[in-house]
Amino acid sequence: MIKVVAIVGPTAVGKSALGLKIAQKLNGEIISGDSMQIYRNLDIGTAKDSPEELRLVPHHLVDICNPDQRYTVKDFQKKARDIITKLDAENKLPLVVGGTGFYLSSLINNLNLGGKNSGSSVRPKLLAIEQNGGIEELQSVLKKLDPVAFDKIDIDNPRRVMRAIEVIKTTGASITSQNDGSKWADFYLVGLNDDRPKLYDRINRRVDKMVDMGLLDEAKYVYDHRDEFLQAKNGIGYKELFPYFAGQSDLNTCLFELKKNSRHFAKRQLTYFRNQMDVDWYNISEDTNYQTTIENKIVKFMGENSNE
Incomplete structure (x- = not known):
């Protein structure tokens, strides 16, 4: 290996x-x-x-x-x-x-992080949230949907927060648990x-x-x-x-x-x-x-x- x-x-x-x-x-x-x-x-x-x-x-x-x-x-x-x-x-x-x-x-x-288009329908809404409420509003959304990811990822990075929200919304699983099981x-x-x-x-x-x-x-x-x-x-x-x-x-x-x-x-x-x-x-x-x-x-x- x-x-x-x-x-x-x-x-x-x-x-x-x-x-x-x-x-x-x-x-x-x-x-x-x-x-x-x-x-x-x-x-x-x-x-x-x-x-x-x-x-x-x-x-x-x-x-x-x-x-x-x-x-x-x-x-x-x-x-x-x-x-x-x-x-x-x-x-x-x-x-x-x-x-x-x-x-x-x-x-x-x-980690299985999905394809480039995964969650693409969610992104415009998240961009609007960032524009109107800033990073704090995005953080609030993530904390409600995926508290595990909120504690683990860099929540000061808005793109990373958006990506975590996209994953939980489109796959139903946390971005922190997207492991395909192979080493x-x-x-x-x-x-x-x-x-x-x-x-x-x-x-x-x-x-x-x-x-x-x-x-x-x-x-x-x-x-x-x-x-x-x-x-x-x-x-x-x-x-x-x-x-x-x-x-x-x-x-x-x-x-x-x-x-x-x-x-x-x-x-x-x-x-x-x-x-x-x-x-x-x-x-x-x-x-x-x-x-x-x-x-x-x-x-x-x-x-x-x-x-x-």
């Missing part, structure tokens, strides 16, 4: 840095499991690896869409599976790195975490660094195209700065909101991975040798024969 390693955890904890080291040492290639790094020209706010880092090892599912293109979980699932199958045939380590939990769940659990690959999930005060400090410092790198210009680009960038405009790192560009708030207030939302997002990520997946967790402050330990466990995992 195909063996796949995934590195998960909250934002700013160091997933990308570990992924680069593991890929270099173990003949691996990185598959981004982040829902925002697919977009071209959105580099700072999405915390992509630097151009130098991207050249160190091959990266997949990074910079594959323009910001005005729609990209679904189903798109990720198919593309990632095709890449993993190809890498396995080449005797390379498929290494999924990212913090978008539902993306990874769709891959691991082989196509063996996954080893490595989770990075840190003591909460240290993690939150890392997040705050990352935001400050992003600002120094030019986040405001990138966010202004998204703001100026917000009617076209329907998915990208909802990304944390961009939407919090919109009131500043609109003259409705000062910059410090917006940056405070950005840091707060990033911390809340980290908390949601941890909750999702802890509750929904079997993850081998490492506290990066408590275990100074975690990188070596993880590398050795991956080597052992890749050498094991699956009885599935």
